[in-house]
Amino acid sequence: MPGIDECLVEAMRLPGALGAAVVDWTSGLALGTVGEAPGGDHETTAAEAAELARIAAEHRAFAPEGGAGWDGEDPPVEDLIVSNRDTYHVLRFVRTTFDSSVFLHLWLSRADGNLALARIRLGEMAGRLVLG
Amino acid sequence: MTLVRSPRTLPPRLPVRHRPVGGPALSPMLQRLAAERATGVLLRERGTLYLCDGQVVHAESPETPGLDVLLTTGGGLDAEGWREAVAQAGERRRVGRYLVDSGRVAEGALELCHTGALFDAAFFVLGPSSAPARFRYGDAHWLGAVRPVPVAALERETVRRRALLHRIWPDPATDSAPLIRADRRAEPPVPARQEAVLGQVDGVRTAADISRALGRPAFHTLVDLRRLAAAGIVTTAPPAPRRHHPDRMPPAHPSPHPDPVSALLAPSPADPDVALLRRLRDALEAL
Numbered sequence: 001m002p003g004i005d006e007c008l009v010e011a012m013r014l015p016g017a018l019g020a021a022v023v024d025w026t027s028g029l030a031l032g033t034v035g036e037a038p039g040g041d042h043e044t045t046a047a048e049a050a051e052l053a054r055i056a057a058e059h060r061a062f063a064p065e066g067g068a069g070w071d072g073e074d075p076p077v078e079d080l081i082v083s084n085r086d087t088y089h090v091l092r093f094v095r096t097t098f099d100s101s102v103f104l105h106l107w108l109s110r111a112d113g114n115l116a117l118a119r120i121r122l123g124e125m126a127g128r129l130v131l132g
Numbered sequence: 133m134t135l136v137r138s139p140r141t142l143p144p145r146l147p148v149r150h151r152p153v154g155g156p157a158l159s160p161m162l163q164r165l166a167a168e169r170a171t172g173v174l175l176r177e178r179g180t181l182y183l184c185d186g187q188v189v190h191a192e193s194p195e196t197p198g199l200d201v202l203l204t205t206g207g208g209l210d211a212e213g214w215r216e217a218v219a220q221a222g223e224r225r226r227v228g229r230y231l232v233d234s235g236r237v238a239e240g241a242l243e244l245c246h247t248g249a250l251f252d253a254a255f256f257v258l259g260p261s262s263a264p265a266r267f268r269y270g271d272a273h274w275l276g277a278v279r280p281v282p283v284a285a286l287e288r289e290t291v292r293r294r295a296l297l298h299r300i301w302p303d304p305a306t307d308s309a310p311l312i313r314a315d316r317r318a319e320p321p322v323p324a325r326q327e328a329v330l331g332q333v334d335g336v337r338t339a340a341d342i343s344r345a346l347g348r349p350a351f352h353t354l355v356d357l358r359r360l361a362a363a364g365i366v367t368t369a370p371p372a373p374r375r376h377h378p379d380r381m382p383p384a385h386p387s388p389h390p391d392p393v394s395a396l397l398a399p400s401p402a403d404p405d406v407a408l409l410r411r412l413r414d415a416l417e418a419l
Contacts (some may be wrong), residue, residue: 002239002240003239003240003243003279004240004243004244004247004273004279022244024248026295026297026351026352026355026356027253027296027351027352027355028292029248029289029348030212031243031244031247031248032243043224043288043289043292047292052399057323058323058324058325058326059323060321076324085329091269094244095240096206096241096245097206097207097209098202098203098206098208098241098245098347099205099206099346099347099348099349099352100245100248101204101325101352102244102248112370120138121364128240129238129240129241129244130238130240130241131238131241132243
């Protein structure tokens, strides 16, 4: 069963992966980090990514039809994708059996990365991280 | 031109004077212990930190729910499973390992929950204190190490969390006092996780009580309460009414909440302007 570090190492094996982190979006805490961070500082990146994740998770506009809030432990949003000229960011919300507000953050090179593949793999990793 | 206000729009944040929240080290003693790679337990006024080789491996505070509450409230682990793990592995100080090896809790889930709880309790343990700290060498916690955290990282995060709370709403009153809904009629819809906190506000419960009831880290509750306070939805319960003495001379010092203002604001609490004035007053007092 993988822990946080094994999960992050697995994320870094994805083609084009530059860095990855497990972040709590209520506090902005980086629970684990690996590789590079945009701007060089994982803690700052975590706090900024947490703001983005919080907005997506809290606003009704982004929730699924007919389910405005948290359905049990299910976050209303699965993932967030941000692209810029040279990189992608994929933020994947993690469902846990205890009360939490955690997401996986993968930073991906646009030249070498495969966004569709990364998105699928990150979802699988989020599941294995908490279910074993 | 018609101004349309979305019901979800929160009032704009009031400008806040930035005060340095870093300052000197949170605990010089803790930094010394880290430097000498000490193992043992640091007892402070608001809780304890367990160190192993100079790194923090566990933290507890009466103001935060313990790992047992966090893991069992959501139903992922039942209370019996927790008790058995403590009984089986407590003496060997390997309860965390036992929970994972017996298949009760996934490794990643334990790490996420425990690390979150560690930073959560440490935020309170490293809070302002008026009593001297003590350190007992050699003591280890029965949970066993899960994911040790360097002291420097813990202190940095604690300082950052203070700044985060201050930025959301500078008045710390909702962190510890019994809470009430400020005005039900003026409530805008709030996000689901804040709604859960709001549902626990009953005039008696404090942030710590709400965190325990929800099985949620206490700092998360503080963040939501500050947001609810900033939106004018939650405020602190008034203190128990004082007895009225008409013969007595008025107090020499003016009270921090001048009565004429309260009287002026009292007649129509539903008026949004009044809510704004109240928040302005609170914010000015908190500066």
